Amino acid sequence: MASNNKSIAFAAASLLLASQAALAQEQVVKIGITGPLSGANAFAGKDNENGVRLALEELNAKKVSIGGKTIKFELKSEDDQGDPKAGVAVAQKLVDAGVHFVLGPYNSGVAIPASRIYNDAGAIMSTVGTNPKVTQSGYKGVFRIVASDTQLGGSMAGYAAKQLKLKTIGVIDDRTAFGQGIAAEFVKQAKASGITVAGHEFTTDKASDFAAILTKLKSKNIDAIFFGGYAPQGAPMARQMRQLGLNVKLLGGDTLCSPEMAKLGGDAVGDNVLCAQGGAILDKQADGPGFQTRYKARFKQAPDVYAAAFYDQTMFMVQSMKAANSLDPSVVAAAMRASSYKGVVGTYAYDANGNMKQSAVTIYTFKNGAPFALATN
Incomplete structure (x- = not known):
């Protein structure tokens, strides 16, 4: 009996050690999303959030590996209310929480002042803010993922x-x-x-x-x-x-x-x-119908204006992390500017200012x- 107890204890200890070793090989990477999750434009904010959420769930299911560790992506979602003041506060909250990769804001008026917070923290900001001023500050981590005004x-x-x-x-x-x-x-x-x-x-x-x-x-x-x-x-x-x-x-x-x-x-x-x-017409893109089907199955509604663009940019960032074998946002940003990504709704490639080189309208x-x-x- 004593021998059996020792065997059980040894097996339990081995399982614990194996579990701890697996955890040690897993790294959490926080991905931020900021947009109007309340108020009149909440429908757009939630749609953008859903695009990022779907991408991260699919990536986590695939067990992405970077630098010898399995990455677990964790979504950090914040309501900026479509308001510049709230957007700056949210930006500070995200970078203080160690978030180095942010999707959003939705509104140009929020993206312009928030971009400075993300830049000073060395974070990447990917926005659908279309005002030309969004990308005119020379910040290397700012990307406009759609056509400009x-x-x-x-x-x-x-x-x-x-x-x-x-x-x-x-x-x-x-x-x-x-x-x-x-x-x-x-x-x-x-x-x-x-x-x-x-x-x-x-x-x-x-x-x-x-x-x-x-x-x-x-x-x-x-x-x-x-x-x-x-x-x-x-x-x-x-x-x-x-x-x-x-x-x-x-x-x-x-x-x-x-x-x-x-x-x-x-x-x-x-x-x-x-x-x-x-962006191009989603229905007519090779992967468009598949994205729409997965989105509807997950969120019980059709995607709105920019869910696919937020999904694509999330995938592009992670592709660049893998290609650079790095989670350093400055390295990832450089990798994104040096490459391209064929997404659901088009091909993403950026110029020196972070604007799309080509964007269908x-x-x-x-x-x-x-x-x-x-x-x-």
Whole structure:
């Protein structure tokens, strides 16, 4: 009996030692995600978060090995409320917690000040903030994973002039870094394409009543309105345009290219609304349908605007960690700039400033309550 007890004890000790050895060979790597997880744009923040979460779950299932250790990726998610002050506080919280790889922010106005916090901490920040200023500080760890306002605004202006044959347009922006940035690029490109900008009005990203500025633009006999802002304002704007008998096109950037726009706008959002979104048409990419199927199975809903881009960038970062055999963010950032990655929704390759070398832009309208692709350039 004593001999049996010794054997059992020895076996238990061996299992414990083996378990401890396995744990010693496992390293936790924290991946941050920051975006508006509350408030009017929470639908976008959660969608982006889901894209990162899906990537990390798939990577953990594959048992990624770097530097001789099995890596366990751990998601650290923070709500920046789409607010610059909150975004800076969240950035500080993440770097204080030892997070060196961050996906987000969603909003340009948050990304611009937060980028300095991440840069000073030597962290990587990968954002969909489209304002050109996001990548103009020379920070080596900042990446814009979609087209910029220059590309989005330019593509929408070109489509308005060439395909829609519009002659006179009114512009509204919400005074956010995103809204101002994309409106300015649209105005510049529209004028260069021969379109007359009859008026430029301003609102806020908290507004819900646009009657006064819409009435003012209506008096100028415009063919369309370009709105630099987000879906929670774009949808009621479309409703109020109809109520005022302002039956012209409503144009916008990527923030209007969401099912949320149709959900909030109802039957006032259809082929009268057009928007420009960075990236190719997901349905038509080789891996697009597979991604959509996995996303729906995991989250019980279809992916929104940028889930696939956040998924792709997460995969690209980890590919670069493996290629460099390093978890040092400066080494990983250098590896990303020196290589490329074919993702679900396109090929990712960055210039010296962290902008995509090439980024398709797709023009969408709405059919049956969902974005419907018209053209990609």
